[in-house]
Amino acid sequence: MTSAGRFAPSPSGELHVGNLRTAMLAWLFARSTGRAFLLRVEDLDRARAGAEAVQLRDLEAVGVTWDGGVVRQTGRAALYDSAIKQLSDAGLTYECFCTRREIQEAPSAPHAPQGAYPGTCRTLSTAEREIRRTTRPAAIRLRSETQEWTVEDQLHGAYTGIVDDFVLRRNDGVTAYNLAVVVDDAEQGIDQVVRGDDLLSSTPRQAYLASVLGLPVPEYAHVPLVVNHDGDRLAKRDGAVTLGDLAAVGLSAEEVRDMILESLELPMGPLGDAVDRFEPARLPLEPWVWTGRLQAMIRKGD
Known part of the structure; x- marks a missing residue:
């Protein structure tokens, strides 16, 4: 089975900048190591009508592409x-x-x-x-x-x-x-899990369960979150944080992508161009404080 990384959003609403940054990182980790990249929609709970389609559109808008079809947990x-x-x-x-x-x-x-x-x-x-x-x-x-x-x-x-x-x-x-998540990752051949570091504390449970079930334990990389100015995890209540909201105040998907790449100390431009420059050991390990709202407000006032 081909080794793979993945992104697995819950279709509970639009992806915000923090979600998109994690998705881009997961894509870069996978592509830079020659892995396939899969997309799984974790829709067992909190599914909102129409959210999946918007999420897929926004991922593609920042350059995150995937191999094969989208897998949904409700069918498993x-x-x-x-x-x-x-x-x-x-x-x-x-x-x-x-x-x-x-x-x-x-x-x-x-x-x-x-x-x-x-x-x-x-x-x-x-x-x-x-x-x-x-x-x-x-x-x-x-x-x-x-x-x-x-x-x-x-x-x-x-x-x-x-x-x-x-x-x-x-x-x-x-x-x-x-x-x-343990069953899905094993069945899909996912041997690299990149996700937000707020999920690190649950990872020992998952790795233990995989061992009990006789399933392979993937490689893990828990990446820093995007936070607001108070240091709290970014959320919709923080204002213009989704591609849709940011577009309404003048920021294109490409500009948001470039802001995320800049935060990772990677060259701005198409996501594929960053693969050769991507080195996990050089990633910033501190949370990224989202200043997009301020920049969007400045752009709107121009």
Whole structure:
């Protein structure tokens, strides 16, 4: 199977500058290492009508192209079911009936890492499970056999994080992100995962799950986010942050692309021209403070 990188947006709205920067980085990581580049729409949750089409258009506008067709998670239920069955057959799952409030208020299990699921439902008897099923549908959790796992990240080095009994399938029947992303990456031959560094903390869970399922663990590179002037992750509330909004105040997609490339200390111009100059070791490791709104306002006032 051909090695590949990927970008996997959720179709919950338009991509903002931070999303586009991460997509461009994922594309550059893949193309500079001779990998294919795939696009997967993670539409198990929070899908908004029309959002996918706008996202695909905006990616192409900044030069992010992909190989093959677009894959959507909603068409992959059989793969997720098979993975959960494999884990269940091995005795590595259990039903959980806890609400979020109950989890937040429960005391931590002895020796459990801070923030880990306390294991409330881990040892329920058959009779107790039968009683609880009459009042609340069950989520499915992994019966983890470790408390932490270490991954190697190309930008962050060795990173050790919590591995608790995390959810594999929610109680509304929707497959949880941590399971879906592991199964999808393995099935698509993705051996390089480039994404925002806000997802680094969940990566040990995913790498551990891949190892339990006997799947290959990809190479990881968690890249810095784009933040606003307060240091918070960029969001729509920060003003003109999408290509559509920026076009309305005078900034073209090509100009936005060039601003992103400049922030990465890469030559401005078509994205393909930056491949030969791209070196992960030279990437800025600090978050990029988005000044696009100010520049757009200046352009509008010209």
